[in-house]
Amino acid sequence: MQLDNRKKEVLHAIVDDYVSTNEPVGSKSLIERHNFSVSSATLRNDMAELEHLGLIEKPHTSAGRIPSDKGYREYVNSLMTIEELSPREKLEIEKRIDSSVDEVTDLIKNATYTLSETTGFVSLAMSPRLKKSYLKQLKILMIEPGKALVVMVLSAGVVKDKVVRIPNFLSDEQIMKISGAVEKNLTGKPLDEITLVTVETAGKGAEVPEPLLKQVLYEAYAAIKQADELNIYLEGEHRMLSLPDFSSLGRARDLLGTLSDSGMVAGYVNEMENAAREQGNDDSFMIRIGQEITLEGLDDCSFITATYNLTDSVSGNIGVIGPKRMLYSKVISQIDFVKKKLNREIQKFT
Amino acid sequence: MQLDNRKKEVLHAIVDDYVSTNEPVGSKSLIERHNFSVSSATLRNDMAELEHLGLIEKPHTSAGRIPSDKGYREYVNSLMTIEELSPREKLEIEKRIDSSVDEVTDLIKNATYTLSETTGFVSLAMSPRLKKSYLKQLKILMIEPGKALVVMVLSAGVVKDKVVRIPNFLSDEQIMKISGAVEKNLTGKPLDEITLVTVETAGKGAEVPEPLLKQVLYEAYAAIKQADELNIYLEGEHRMLSLPDFSSLGRARDLLGTLSDSGMVAGYVNEMENAAREQGNDDSFMIRIGQEITLEGLDDCSFITATYNLTDSVSGNIGVIGPKRMLYSKVISQIDFVKKKLNREIQKFT
DNA sequence: TGTTGGCACTCGATGGCATAGAGTGCTAAT
DNA sequence: ATTAGCACTCTATGCCATCGAGTGCCAACA
Numbered sequence: 001m002q003l004d005n006r007k008k009e010v011l012h013a014i015v016d017d018y019v020s021t022n023e024p025v026g027s028k029s030l031i032e033r034h035n036f037s038v039s040s041a042t043l044r045n046d047m048a049e050l051e052h053l054g055l056i057e058k059p060h061t062s063a064g065r066i067p068s069d070k071g072y073r074e075y076v077n078s079l080m081t082i083e084e085l086s087p088r089e090k091l092e093i094e095k096r097i098d099s100s101v102d103e104v105t106d107l108i109k110n111a112t113y114t115l116s117e118t119t120g121f122v123s124l125a126m127s128p129r130l131k132k133s134y135l136k137q138l139k140i141l142m143i144e145p146g147k148a149l150v151v152m153v154l155s156a157g158v159v160k161d162k163v164v165r166i167p168n169f170l171s172d173e174q175i176m177k178i179s180g181a182v183e184k185n186l187t188g189k190p191l192d193e194i195t196l197v198t199v200e201t202a203g204k205g206a207e208v209p210e211p212l213l214k215q216v217l218y219e220a221y222a223a224i225k226q227a228d229e230l231n232i233y234l235e236g237e238h239r240m241l242s243l244p245d246f247s248s249l250g251r252a253r254d255l256l257g258t259l260s261d262s263g264m265v266a267g268y269v270n271e272m273e274n275a276a277r278e279q280g281n282d283d284s285f286m287i288r289i290g291q292e293i294t295l296e297g298l299d300d301c302s303f304i305t306a307t308y309n310l311t312d313s314v315s316g317n318i319g320v321i322g323p324k325r326m327l328y329s330k331v332i333s334q335i336d337f338v339k340k341k342l343n344r345e346i347q348k349f350t
Numbered sequence: 351m352q353l354d355n356r357k358k359e360v361l362h363a364i365v366d367d368y369v370s371t372n373e374p375v376g377s378k379s380l381i382e383r384h385n386f387s388v389s390s391a392t393l394r395n396d397m398a399e400l401e402h403l404g405l406i407e408k409p410h411t412s413a414g415r416i417p418s419d420k421g422y423r424e425y426v427n428s429l430m431t432i433e434e435l436s437p438r439e440k441l442e443i444e445k446r447i448d449s450s451v452d453e454v455t456d457l458i459k460n461a462t463y464t465l466s467e468t469t470g471f472v473s474l475a476m477s478p479r480l481k482k483s484y485l486k487q488l489k490i491l492m493i494e495p496g497k498a499l500v501v502m503v504l505s506a507g508v509v510k511d512k513v514v515r516i517p518n519f520l521s522d523e524q525i526m527k528i529s530g531a532v533e534k535n536l537t538g539k540p541l542d543e544i545t546l547v548t549v550e551t552a553g554k555g556a557e558v559p560e561p562l563l564k565q566v567l568y569e570a571y572a573a574i575k576q577a578d579e580l581n582i583y584l585e586g587e588h589r590m591l592s593l594p595d596f597s598s599l600g601r602a603r604d605l606l607g608t609l610s611d612s613g614m615v616a617g618y619v620n621e622m623e624n625a626a627r628e629q630g631n632d633d634s635f636m637i638r639i640g641q642e643i644t645l646e647g648l649d650d651c652s653f654i655t656a657t658y659n660l661t662d663s664v665s666g667n668i669g670v671i672g673p674k675r676m677l678y679s680k681v682i683s684q685i686d687f688v689k690k691k692l693n694r695e696i697q698k699f700t
Numbered sequence: 701t702g703t704t705g706g707c708a709c710t711c712g713a714t715g716g717c718a719t720a721g722a723g724t725g726c727t728a729a730t
Numbered sequence: 731a732t733t734a735g736c737a738c739t740c741t742a743t744g745c746c747a748t749c750g751a752g753t754g755c756c757a758a759c760a
Binding site for chain 1: 452453486487489491493494497499501503507509511512513514515586587588591592597599602603606607609610
């Protein structure tokens with residue numbers, strides 16, 4: 001992309017103006033609002049050039065230009081400068097992310113909510129990916145005949161549990177035996193190395209009749225696998241309805257329809273994460289703009305996520321989904337600050 | 351309300367027509383669509399009367415009539431007849447409410463989702479109100495220094511837990527002692543009789559230094575109280591955007607904005623429930639129409655809930671929020687059927 | 701007294717039309 | 731390479747006439 005300096009400035013100005021006014025921007029208003037030392041005719045030439053390069057486009061012949069996805073991309077990649085938040089804004093976020101909760105999960109939800117409030121967009125967080133974490137503790141608790149609770153504590157301090165069904169006539173003692181055996185052999189094991197076979201061998205020590213034992217172990221295994229599932233927290237979907245970008249009912253409907261399938265969104269974030277990792281792209285932010293997003297109904301959105309760290313090897317994503325016509329630098333700073341705050345607060349749990 | 355038979359029929363017809371067409375209905379089209387044995391002029395007189403009574407109204411002078419809130423109310427109270435669902439529809443619901451889940455909570459979520467899908471509206475369920483249930487089991491589990499898990503099993507088979515912070519230097523044994531003492535003295539107690547004092551006396555037996563004991567007991571108490579909190583599941587908010595009734599962005603925004611505050615909705619449902627109980631109104635359905643609903647942005651909605659039973663004394667609500675222009679009889683049957691199915695499935699857990 | 705046909709009137713919706721205004725591309729001059 | 735100027739394009743806006751569904755009321759009728 002060989003853009004001379006002025007063309008860069010022009011693109012920069014167009015993005016800025018369009019983001020703040022939501023109107024296609026023309027050569028004249030560009031001159032008015034910015035201190036270009038050239039005439040509008042010159043800008044027109046530049047703009048024609050930029051359009052030729054696919055960076056801007058016009059809704060119709062006699063309208064101003066708006067940035068294309070590619071234009072936003074160029075802006076994000078090499079034009080914008082990120083500014084820090086004001087102390088006031090920082091304070092606001094600090095205040096909202098309340099550290100008095102008892103569980104990491106609540107803290108993450110809290111941060112997600114805050115992010116949605118401060119940006120005014122949809123925010124989301126992924127529960128930590130646990131593959132790389134190991135089992136710190138596992139207990140099977142008898143609840144009542146036929147029902148037990150599998151409680152797992154993972155290395156990152158995350159507690160998960162699941163009610164499972166067990167054979168009716170298993171006694172409390174028998175369950176405790178199984179629990180003890182499994183715990184002894186499984187603690188310290190990385191989650192992704194735990195398979196049905198591992199669990200079954202781990203349980204061998206318990207003196208419990210074979211078929212019963214097997215069933216309990218299977219349930220325990222299923223509980224562990226479930227704990228490993230991805231979880232996503234989405235917040236503030238309704239805020240999108242206040243944006244002029246989604247004043248068309250159809251667009252809004254498609255967007256919220258897609259977002260309502262949180263599993264789908266979670267899958268997409270995961271894909272993004274994997275793609276970024278494969279490319280060795282260890283930029284702290286992942287940004288997808290408009291058509292780059294393969295989810296239906298998000299053509300007019302941008303997707304920005306950052307990675308928060310629970311431990312060195314366990315991390316999750318937090319970010320926002322907003323209109324692609326957004327103040328990128330601002331939103332990125334906001335996400336960044338929330339992420340940092342979250343990281344700091346998480347320390348207290350590990 | 352003294353309405354002669356024909357006026358009743360007219361109101362009935364107006365509601366039906368308006369619900370199905372979403373257009374104000376005039377005297378002429380009323381004649382066309384229904385077999386009235388009188389002329390349109392007569393109906394006009396009747397309609398003027400109905401309007402005088404406040405049962406119908408016109409958007410503007412030269413338009414047809416639409417039912418007022420009061421009109422819908424009359425319709426719901428004494429005009430409509432509830433028809434059973436077709437076997438096909440029943441089957442569809444039966445199929446969707448999957449009973450293979452392990453926890454009551456999942457079953458309820460499942461039913462909520464199904465209800466939203468079949469009605470096409472927002473559906474909601476309240477977690478069971480637990481006041482009248484008792485503590486079946488309570489265990490405190492050491493997770494790691496400074497952290498414990500309080501696991502509670504309630505009479506209805508509901509399992510709740512909460513991670514709590516405890517003094518760092520408490521040992522596993524000490525926690526087990528406390529757990530044992532509390533459990534021994536608290537099991538069987540109705541939830542609403544459990545206070546901080548009760549918990550503290552219950553823990554007396556444990557041989558653990560006083561201040562430490564007190565802190566743990568306080569946390570346990572807090573966990574129990576939290577288990578008692580109301581929980582609401584809302585589903586399908588985005589579906590409202592597909593309804594012509596909310597084709598105005600403003601309305602849709604207000605509605606979804608309010609619904610996004612699920613705590614507020616939960617509070618409202620609870621109020622409704624209490625109000626109904628005070629009036630000795632043991633109708634199985636609670637219906638609020640339009641302005642009767644005090645939540646902001648729900649003026650164009652109706653709120654219909656039914657009560658499902660977990661045990662004889664523990665119950666919750668399940669229902670829908672839809673446009674007040676809805677097929678009441680149909681929706682009521684749908685809720686009713688889902689409720690019954692839910693009740694049946696719940697049996698398997700208790 | 702309740703019912704009916706007739707009629708004038710109301711009011712939103714629709715579509716045509718002219719106008720204004722913002723913006724463009726192109727050309728010729730600097 | 732830049733600029734002034736100009737013809738052209740297209741949307742948005744407002745106005746106006748028309749259409750049609752629906753109403754209210756009155757006088758006549760069973």
